[in-house]
Amino acid sequence: MTRTLTDLPAELEQGLRAGRIVPYLGQHVLSLVPDYAVPGSPEALVALLTAKVSVPHKIRGRLTQAAQFIENFKHRKTLVDQMNTAFAAAPHYSAMHSWLASLGVPLIVDTWYDEAMAAALQAAGVKWGEVQGLSQSEHFGTWTGWYDSDGNPLPDRTPDWQTVLYKPIGSSNPAGNYLVSDSDYVEVLTEIDIQTPIPAEIQALRTGRHFLFIGCRFNDQLTRTFARQIMKRSSDTHWALLSEEPTRMEAKFLAEQNITRIDMSLAEFAARMAPLSEAA
Structure with missing residues (x-):
């Protein structure tokens, strides 16, 4: 049975600030950025x-x-x-993105093609870089591409990065890398159970950490599979902001992965967190 909370647990903010919790962003975070003219679903x-x-x-x-x-x-x-x-529009980001960027957490997972989180990290002035999933039809045998904060390709992460932004299905910037077609996903899903498409650096960063799912729904097999495999071998306690009643399959997934549902809207969560960013 899925555990549900109606308020933020006390350990959430502390865990985020200490880097023990990985923010995992879904496409619905774009509802907080109405001036960013890109598709949000x-x-x-x-x-x-x-x-x-x-x-x-x-x-x-x-x-x-x-x-x-x-x-x-x-x-x-x-x-x-x-x-x-x-996804050509100039990126905008919300106060929540700014707050997450200001935390300097070791890892942020962002599962849509937009640039809101990347733009917030750039504006925050933290040392950061990103790794993106690559389509096998364009990069056969290479599963991911690494880029510094200016969009320059790299062989892997650099030691001075404070935050790694992981974009498992690609991103519009800097190179237009996309997992979007059936064949893109078939290639990845064939290997993801043995973790081949997930960089070793990401596997190391997730070890022992909790996940906070923000703006995510788990009502299709792809989103559930990616979340399950990305959080594999992390901690055994996680949270998801989900104000809508979960579907039967979502509830099953939340219970299976020991994800506590927080019955709170994105807007309310952002309103609660943004003042913390300003105070900091």
Whole structure:
């Protein structure tokens, strides 16, 4: 049975500030950034993609299948160009992003293609860099790409980074790396159970740490699989902000992974946390 809290546990802020808790961001955090004109959900993204390329009606609302159709019949470059266009707007970020950036936590996981968290880290002035998942159709045999805060490619992380931003499904910046089509995910899911697509540095950083899921839903198999594999061999206590009643599969996942549901909206959480950032 899923454990549910209606307020923030006392250890949450302390654990975040001490680096014991990993923020894990989902696409819904963009609801806090209304002036950032990029798609904030798979539904919004697939609507943009299919507005420019005709795809069969039965897959028009399914992001990975529609992306695969575009890749197959219009070429991978067309798909990447469309993704770049969808996420081309200058990044904006919320007070919550600023607060997270100011903490200097060792690891932040961000599971959407936008640049809000990266922009907040850059503005905070912390030493940071990122690692992104790579499509095997474009980078066969190489699962991830490392970049410094200026977007320069690197062989791996540098020792002076205070925060590593992990973008497991890619990002629009700096190189337009995207896991978005069916074939992209098939390649990763074939290997993810043995952790091949997850960098050793990320595996080390998650060890013994807790996760706080912010702006995430777990109502499809892809999001559950990525979360399960990224948090593997971490601690056995985690939290998720989820004001909506979880679906049956979400509730099962939360219970299975010992994730305590915090029944609080993103807006309320951000309002509670932003003053802490200002005070700091």
